Amino acid sequence: MNREAVSSGISLLNFDETLKKQRLLRGYPVEWIDFSDLRSCQGYCSAESLRIIQDRLSARKYRHVTLIGNGNYHYVTYVLLSEIRQPFSLILFDHHTDLVQSGDLPFLSCGSWVSIALRTLPLLSRVVIIGAEAINGRRPASGIPGNVTVISEQEIRRLSTVQVVRAIRSVLPDQPVYISVDKDVLDRDHAVTNWDQGSMTLQQLLDVIRELLRIRQLAGLDICGELPLSPVDHLSDDRARVLKKNEIANKAIVDLLLAG
Numbered sequence: 712m713n714r715e716a717v718s719s720g721i722s723l724l725n726f727d728e729t730l731k732k733q734r735l736l737r738g739y740p741v742e743w744i745d746f747s748d749l750r751s752c753q754g755y756c757s758a759e760s761l762r763i764i765q766d767r768l769s770a771r772k773y774r775h776v777t778l779i780g781n782g783n784y785h786y787v788t789y790v791l792l793s794e795i796r797q798p799f800s801l802i803l804f805d806h807h808t809d810l811v812q813s814g815d816l817p818f819l820s821c822g823s824w825v826s827i828a829l830r831t832l833p834l835l836s837r838v839v840i841i842g843a844e845a846i847n848g849r850r851p852a853s854g855i856p857g858n859v860t861v862i863s864e865q866e867i868r869r870l871s872t873v874q875v876v877r878a879i880r881s882v883l884p885d886q887p888v889y890i891s892v893d894k895d896v897l898d899r900d901h902a903v904t905n906w907d908q909g910s911m912t913l914q915q916l917l918d919v920i921r922e923l924l925r926i927r928q929l930a931g932l933d934i935c936g937e938l939p940l941s942p943v944d945h946l947s948d949d950r951a952r953v954l955k956k957n958e959i960a961n962k963a964i965v966d967l968l969l970a971g
Contacts, residue, residue, distance in 0.1 A: 720773035729937035842896035894936030
C-alpha cells in the first residue's frame with residue numbers, strides 16, 4: 712500500500728455510535744470499522760475482544776489518522792502502537808497518565824495501556840504525557856518510569872507553545888513520534904467528555920501538534936474523548952452544542968494532519 716493512500720483518509724472506529732453524527736469528518740475519505748458487536752470491551756478489554764480488535768484493524772486501509780470514540784476505548788491506542796515497525800516515541804495529550812501498574816496483557820484497560828505498552832512494546836523508546844492533572848502542583852504521580860516525561864496541566868498553563876515544544880524536544884530521541892489525543896486534556900469550552908477535564912485550549916493543542924510535526928516524522932495519530940449520547944440526548948439543543956464542540960475539535964486536528 713503506498714504512503715499517499717495510507718495518509719489521505721481517516722479510520723473511524725464505531726464502538727458506541729459517538730462518531731456517527733459528526734458529519735464534518737466526512738470531508739475526507741472515511742473508512743468505518745465496526746466494533747459495535749463486541750462485548751467485554753468498555754473500559755477493560757477481554758482477550759477475545761482484543762484479538763478481534765487487532766484482526767479488524769489489521770485490515771484497514773487508512774492508517775495515518777484514527778478516531779477511536781469514547782475515552783473508555785483509549786486502550787485501542789496500544790493496538791495501533793503495536794503495528795509500528797521502527798523505534799518511536801509516544802506523545803500523549805491526556806488529563807490522565809494512563810499509567811496504572813496493575814494488570815497485564817491480555818487485560819488492557821483505558822487506565823493501564825501506557826504502562827503495558829512500555830513493558831511489552833520494545834520499539835517504544837519514550838513517552839511524553841502532556842496536560843495530565845498534577846497532585847499538589849507536582850508531577851501527576853510517584854513512580855513515573857524513567858523513560859516517561861510528564862508536562863502537567865499546571866505547567867501547560869504557564870508555558871508558551873515554544874517552551875512546551877522545547878521541553879518535549881529535549882527528551883525526545885531523533886525518531887518518529889506517534890501522537891495520541893484524549894480530548895479530556897481540553898477545557899470544556901472546546902470539548903466535553905465523560906471524564907474530568909483539563910484546561911488546555913484547542914488552539915494550544917493545535918499549536919503544539921503543529922510544531923511537533925515540524926520537528927519529527929509522524930508515525931500516526933489517534934483521537935478519543937467523545938461524549939456518549941443516547942438517542943434522546945440527540946434531540947436536546949444543549950447536547951447538540953456539546954456534540955458540535957467535539958466535532959469541531961476533531962476536524963481541526965484532522966485538518967492539521969491532512970489538509971493540503
